[in-house]
Amino acid sequence: xxxxxxxxxxxxxxxxxxxxxxxxxxxxxxxxxxxxxxxxxxxxxxxxxxxxxxxxxxxxxxxxxxxxxxxxxxxxxxxxxxxxxxxxxxxxxxxxxxxxxxxxxxxxxxxxxxxxxxxxxxxxxxxxxxxxxxxxxxxxxxxxxxxxxxxxxxxxxxxxxxxxxxxxxxxxxxxxxxxxxxxxxxxxxxxxxxxxxxxxxxxxxxxxxxxxxxx
Numbered sequence: 001x002x003x004x005x006x007x008x009x010x011x012x013x014x015x016x017x018x019x020x021x022x023x024x025x026x027x028x029x030x031x032x033x034x035x036x037x038x039x040x041x042x043x044x045x046x047x048x049x050x051x052x053x054x055x056x057x058x059x060x061x062x063x064x065x066x067x068x069x070x071x072x073x074x075x076x077x078x079x080x081x082x083x084x085x086x087x088x089x090x091x092x093x094x095x096x097x098x099x100x101x102x103x104x105x106x107x108x109x110x111x112x113x114x115x116x117x118x119x120x121x122x123x124x125x126x127x128x129x130x131x132x133x134x135x136x137x138x139x140x141x142x143x144x145x146x147x148x149x150x151x152x153x154x155x156x157x158x159x160x161x162x163x164x165x166x167x168x169x170x171x172x173x174x175x176x177x178x179x180x181x182x183x184x185x186x187x188x189x190x191x192x193x194x195x196x197x198x199x200x201x202x203x204x205x206x207x208x209x210x211x212x213x214x215x
Contacts, residue, residue: 002079004035004038008079014033014034015080015081017082018083019068019085021087023193036050047070065090066092067090071086116192119182127186139180140183
């Protein structure tokens with residue numbers, strides 16, 4: 001374990017702290033800590049920073065209610081930066097967005113990797129803008145019953161493909177099912193973070209059950 005005295009604070013006694021969502025792995029914000037705020041953070045298990053603009057300690061969520069519960073704090077190899085992994089109670093940014101990093105500057109056409117979060121954002125955009133000719137628009141226009149029907153159909157297709165032990169077809173049908181489930185999530189206002197939090201809570205319960213069985 002790294003000791004606080006090993007950290008390299010800058011000439012103003014500060015060290016940058018990168019805050020990351022422990023469930024989604026999304027980078028939430030960059031803030032600054034001094035020895036006092038770092039000590040408070042570790043004592044309370046809540047992020048506490050040093051506000052450079054106000055020149056005072058700042059417990060994240062004290063006024064907004066958007067507390068950040070610390071999972072871990074890790075120093076980098078040079079001991080001059082911190083990675084703080086948290087479970088958050090609400091948006092990280094004072095602008096109301098989940099992350100402060102919400103303003104793209106450059107996106108490579110060649111190296112733009114596919115992500116489920118990116119697909120989720122695309123589906124959310126389809127629901128809002130409803131572009132003509134889009135199958136996703138068609139689903140949202142038809143509403144919940146149509147979306148549920150498609151989810152049911154795709155579940156059946158997955159079962160048929162898996163029962164036939166056709167791996168390629170099963171992958172194809174699971175991808176179809178996943179897409180339609182995500183459309184349902186957007187329709188119901190459910191986020192990927194909601195699902196990850198639920199899965200994380202089940203993991204903890206399962207871990208405890210295993211421990212009890214072992215003892």
